[in-house]
Amino acid sequence: MIYDCLIVGGGAAGLSVALGLGRVNRSCVVFSHQNHRNKDAKHIHAVLSRDHIDPNSFYHLSRQQIARYQNTNFVEAEIVDVARTAEVLSNFVARDAEGRSWQGRSIVLATGVHDLLPDLEGYVENWPANIYQCLFCDGYERRELPKGVLCYPSFNPMMAKMATMLHCMSPPRVERDQPATERSSQPKVTVFTNGPPNVHCDPKIQKALDTCAAHRMLIDTRPVVKLVADTEKEGVYVHVRNEDGSQSAVHMAFLFHKPSTAPAAPRLLSQLGVELSPTATVALARPPFQSTNIPGVFVAGDTCTEMTHATNAMYTGMMCAAGVTHYCNDLDDQTALASS
Incomplete structure (x- = not known):
């Protein structure tokens, strides 16, 4: 035929x-x-x-x-x-x-x-369950939980645009004993820059960082070492390296990253x-x-x-x-x- x-x-x-x-x-x-x-x-x-x-x-x-x-x-x-x-x-x-x-x-x-998934330990194991590449497709169901933008291999101005999307998706976290004036001051989004951003190579980078800060996002400049899936509840632990060489694990409900x-x-x-x-x-x-x-x-x-x-x-x-x-x-x- x-x-x-x-x-x-x-x-x-x-x-x-x-x-x-x-x-x-x-x-x-x-x-x-x-x-x-x-x-x-x-x-x-x-x-x-x-x-x-x-x-x-x-x-x-x-x-x-x-x-x-x-x-x-x-x-x-x-x-x-x-x-x-x-x-x-x-x-x-x-x-x-x-x-x-x-x-x-x-x-x-x-x-x-x-x-083309990046060569970051734990990335494959968390894709796509805890790493989302399209916020129209995923993310809303976990919007009330802490969430992050994974800037890997490094931070660029577009990441600030995605961080703003995450910020707007997040409803204010309301605690009954929390004064109304303080409710919007809690960071809803963490931006993991995987090391200090090079603000000297592109003036747009500094503006992007200032935008994130204006939205009261947490900007974590520590290098990202690995990602570990949370086996007890939804989410992923982002392991970052501290200045003294030790590691800290930050829990996120999900990460945005577009490979x-x-x-x-x-x-x-x-x-x-x-x-x-x-x-x-x-x-x-x-x-x-x-x-x-x-x-x-x-x-x-x-x-x-x-x-x-x-x-x-x-x-x-x-x-x-x-x-x-x-x-x-x-x-x-x-x-x-x-x-x-």
């Missing part, structure tokens, strides 16, 4: 492509596997009508609704090779690790990114010759329909944007569906004219 579209990636982006194609009766196959970025997430947040939903339930419901259109196949497989072909009716072929192959007239790469990312399937992007951003962190998508520099190749979701959220993945996926539809329409028009 030759599909109208091969969709590599079964997350929110890839499924949105399939849903859009279903509405216009275009055939597609969606490839997915279990080793995806948010496999350890407990809930999906900030998605209208699906807030706080279990990810497995979200994907199950999405597939159930797509199946209604009877033109999508779902395949559990990790695609390891993709290529353009010289076939008249098929422009692309995708192969999995078992040697199975599928043909399509177009292809969408919705393969996402993977997080760098890289394409999860660079091999596939390279095989098709898809152009990447100057930093090689995302594929370059052409608006409005998420096309690339290669005709018939489209990208969606985290593969092509640094705004990594389910809603953005869904939007770019639907735009992809429109792009694929127009592309296949053009192929059909050419065939009709040639045979007339």
Whole structure:
């Protein structure tokens, strides 16, 4: 069978492509596997009508609704090779690790990114249960507890912006015997700078620190040594080194830290010759329909944007569906004219 579209990636982006194609009766196959970025997430947040939903339930419901259109196949497989072909009716072929192959007239790469976790002891063990990289996605449920911004490897002005978000998320801690005038003076957020910030290299750094101080945040300039998960309650202990060489452990309900990312399937992007951003962190998508520099190749979701959220993945996926539809329409028009 030759599909109208091969969709590599079964997350929110890839499924949105399939849903859009279903509405216009275009055939597609969606490839997915279990080793995806948010496999350890407990809930999906900030998605209208699906807030706080279990990810497995979200994907199950999405597939159930797509199946209604009877033109999508779902395949559990990790695609390891993709290529353009010289076939008249098929422009692309995708192969999995078992040697199975599928043909399509177009292809969408919705393969996402993977997080480059820092080499800090205990980081992996606390990710993502106690370390959050998106405050729209996580953090609200622990908002009343002490929380921190992990500036690793070092402090930069953007960290102050995230600290302000945490500060505004935090309700005033009210103690019954505490005077009202003192209630707002307690630090709600700790900024761990992992050593004294170098205020001389960038004037914005000093302004960022002043902003944190103005919000009465606690700025902890001690070097961060390791992170240890709290086994008795939610949270993590941040171990910092004191001036005398000893260590202190500071308990936080959670930490904000956004690690760098890289394409999860660079091999596939390279095989098709898809152009990447100057930093090689995302594929370059052409608006409005998420096309690339290669005709018939489209990208969606985290593969092509640094705004990594389910809603953005869904939007770019639907735009992809429109792009694929127009592309296949053009192929059909050419065939009709040639045979007339």
